[in-house]
Amino acid sequence: MDASMPLRLQLTGITKRFPGVLANDDVSFSVRPGEIHALLGENGAGKSTLVKMIYGIMQADAGEIRWDGAPVVVANPKAARKLGIGMVFQHFSLFEALTVLENIALGMDGTLKSRDLEVRVREVMSTYGLLLDPHRTVATLSVGERQRIEIVRALLLDPKLLIMDEPTSVLTPQEVEQLFEVLRKLAAQGCSILYISHKLHEIKALCDTATILRGGKLVATCDPKQETSRSMAEKMIGAGLKDIVRSQGRSLGAPKLAVSRLVTSKAGHFDVPVNDVSFTVRAGEIFGVAGVAGNGQNALLDALSGEVLGDDKDAVSIDGYPLGLLNTTGRRKRGLCAVPEERNGHAAVGDFTLSDNSVLTARDRLGMVIMGLINGGAAKTYTGKVIADFAVKALGPGSTAGSLSGGNLQKYIMGREILQRPSVLVVSQPTWGVDAGAAAAIHQALVDLAAEGSAIVVISQDLDELLALCDTLAVINGGRLSAAQPVGEVSVEEIGLLMGGVHGATEARDAIPA
């Protein structure tokens, strides 16, 4: 790159404070034209807050932003786009009921006629190989396709800086590779890219520079190609990494959870049902279900937990006892506990105290109900134990669940289920959005529970997590589950292809465009 050109973006002393948290503390770094710059950090490190200020969604409490050498105030996203800043969000800002073209039009500030816009959109799509039908309704698109809309939307503005917020968390490995091609092409044309992620191997593969944030502070700026994944991870996390401790030479027991030809019906418009899923989990086994978001994971969890009932009593059974017609309460009594992906509002009630949240799932197994009345004392004692055993940072059992941070709430929820000593535990995304310390604690608790002879099912989109944690792995795609394989005998490429729907007779979705 030409060193004489002014810096595309320069941040000096950016500080942002929220009630009770210092989200960004005196952060300074810069991005050159055409540079792919990684912003690396754990969840909660302040990456998202920082880019929201660059994109004008929030304003900094202190500090300066320079654009092409001149100080600027980015009052709102409109102003950001005017400067030439485009952003692709982690959670897409798309409108499900509208078409691709309508969605793109909403992102444009100009008054381009819809026919002219369509011509431009098709141009950009063919230039970068982002294939989409502009007239399809977003609700009918896959997650990868939705991301393409966001990218097209950003590219139509000829951005000089493109911000990508955790873009690969929802993509298959193959889709990730295609995305990287697009980004490299862009950078070669002089567009700077600010790439936010916590996935180290991606950053090593893609980025020229990496700025690492921890607890709101900038801890290092480095060249990722010169670093090892481990050295960057240690900078990101702070303390040395802890590995999961497994007892040596353990063997798996008898089959415990049996799922047989499980089928769910399509509940909502946007729902992917489960189709003919069968698998067995043995005592002491951790069974992983990998897959890209939106391929039936939610339906699978609901069908296993008993939230959604089918009409086949033998579809789910523990130790041969059929559970298929029992609701969540009935299944818990039989030893099957579950933790859904969404914490606040599904696994826990934000407005309720932790004590009341313990009543939600532990009332029957732990005798918190006597003749229709709730034994508040028992709930409080149990909640205190969960808080202590799982190191939940909370004032006490009387704190509301909503007042806890995401990681702490997840530790509480996992603790609430694990301390009930379920013989089968089904969890979805156990460490999603959780800091590394809490994630390690949760992983260890799962391993320990399995060591005691419970059968565990982990549904996750984080392949690294599954590979580290599980004994057996299967991939869910379009509501169908692939054959289970021992973790040691399966390659990432193979899993990637399965996640993209490329396996045998199953119809391949358009995960890999021509």
Next chain:
Amino acid sequence: MPFRLEKRPEPSRLMQYLTPAAAVALTMVVGAIIFSLIGYDGMGAVREIFLTPLTNAYKWQDLGVKAAPLIIIGVGLSIAYRANVWNIGAEGQYVVGGLAGTWVALATYGMSGPWILPLMVLAGVVGGMLYAAIPALLRTRLNVNEILTSLMLTYASVQLIYYLIRAPWKDPMGMGFPQTRMFAEAARLPTIIPGTIVHLGVPIALLVALVAWFIMSRSVFGYQMRVVGTAPHAARYGGFSENRTIWLAMLVSGGLAGLAGVLEVAGPFQRMVPGFPTNYGFTAIIVAFLGRLNPLGVVFAGIVMAITFVGGEVAQTTIGLPNAATGIFQAMVLFFLLGGDLLVRYRLRRVASTPATGAA
């Protein structure tokens, strides 16, 4: 803006109790100003509506009699609204409860015995439940919005009164008036304080509130209502069926509205007349909110709303304030309460001096 809203880490308990009181106080202040501006005696209106019923001991029995149905219906609605079940047709369930009681009273006319009144009460409760079962059925089976159905049934129930007292139940000695005959002695609700109009419905209302408070705060039933209303997804995860909860909420709120109806017709009215629907079912919506959806709070809120009813009548005779003014004051209380709810979850913070890269 010099102030900024900031989310509280925990909802404020203090504000939860303070906002209803503040809403009533604000209504008195703003009400006085508004009524003065449109040419009424604003100070007088507030004094007569909010204070006279309290200072004049003779009005206390009126307060009790008016508060009782408001509390009974309000308790039922507070349970339903906790479960996020929007039964706003309590007026209709109240009417049908009253009609069911009337039916028993007319069918047993000429008979006597202590069983008649309990039978009427039972009929009233069942009547209210059945009328509430229609929206419950439509909501759980066909996902039809209960707000609209319960309200439409209220309009229909009024026509049902008109039809029954015009034709089949018309008082043969009524000189053509559309009303039923006076109930027999055995079908009238006894007064509990001799020489006053305070009837058995008043202690029943307090008992209902007390029992409901206990159930809502201590039982699995109450927990179920709260969790389904707050987080339906979590409720399903916890093993509580949403449809079952809707049924329970509608039946309890409908049954209590029916109870209020039969107590009204057997107490103050003692016959069915066209003027039986007195808006208690709608005012009880305000009562439920003002009482913070807590049965004990509903007792206080019911008394406050009863004060405005009694006071509104006082103001009508003393300073010629139209009766409709009462409704405006009641709506204002609800407006201020709903607006003030924000302060339970948020607090006002003065914004610090504009930072370097702050807003343009």
Next chain:
Amino acid sequence: MEIIIPILVTLVFAATPILLAALGELVVEKAGVLNLGVEGMMLVGAIAGFAGQFYTGNPYFALLCGAVAGAAVSLIFGFLTLSLSANQTATGLALTIFGTGFSALAGAPFSARPIQLMGPLFPPELATHPLWRGVFGYSAPVYFSFFMVFAIWYFLQKTRAGLILRAVGENDLSAHSIGYSVRGVRYLAVLFGGAMAGIAGACFPLLLTPQWAERMTAGRGWIAVALVVFASWRPLRLLAGAYLFGLVMTMELYAKAGGGPLSVIPSELWAALPYLATIVVLVLISIRRDASTNAPACLGKPFLPSN
């Protein structure tokens, strides 16, 4: 022909206020806001329209009074739900209670003092033949309601502003993150809904009964809310729904007027029919499978941006 045309005229007059109010509510709901205060706003519009006609005798000014009054009270709803994030269901109910009380208070001095009904828009020479009366015999709000059906359809489907409004109702947080003013759009929608409800309310004294009566809208505002659901948020279906109700209410009027086969059924049942028909209509629409798919995704939910 001699029988059908008067029935048609009655039907059109009965349907127009419901159609106007429902069109306003449709736009409000498309922006993601559920305003259940339509009945209250209509009553305020009714008394404002009545007073306007009473004092000036100019029905157009009266309609304007209704629109302004309806928009003014809708602002209370807007402020509470949009600026203070109050519960929309409860605030809408409060608005109806308020509108009922306010109109009764403001209307008290006008009782038993009739006004002039609004005359037809076109000169009477055009409507001499009964057939032409069926086309040219109506007053301005009727033609206005037809115009608005198409105008709102065009606005929502064909204009950029309409696209933004739909986007706000579909996903408020996304619209906010792209940079649209969610509150701004919703305030405008609520004001529009209030003005339409106000005009609808003013139609009661101006087109139907030239006397002031408390609660003269008799639940028509609620029927309008139900019609929006029935129409699956589509303006053209709203037209059909409103005329269906116009038919039911016309039958009620003819039954009350006595004679004919309609009077076999008790008049109270006829009076209850529009409300019962509303329930039937809601049931029918819910049985159709695609009923709720067109509902704005953010309908009734408070807008709570994280910053």
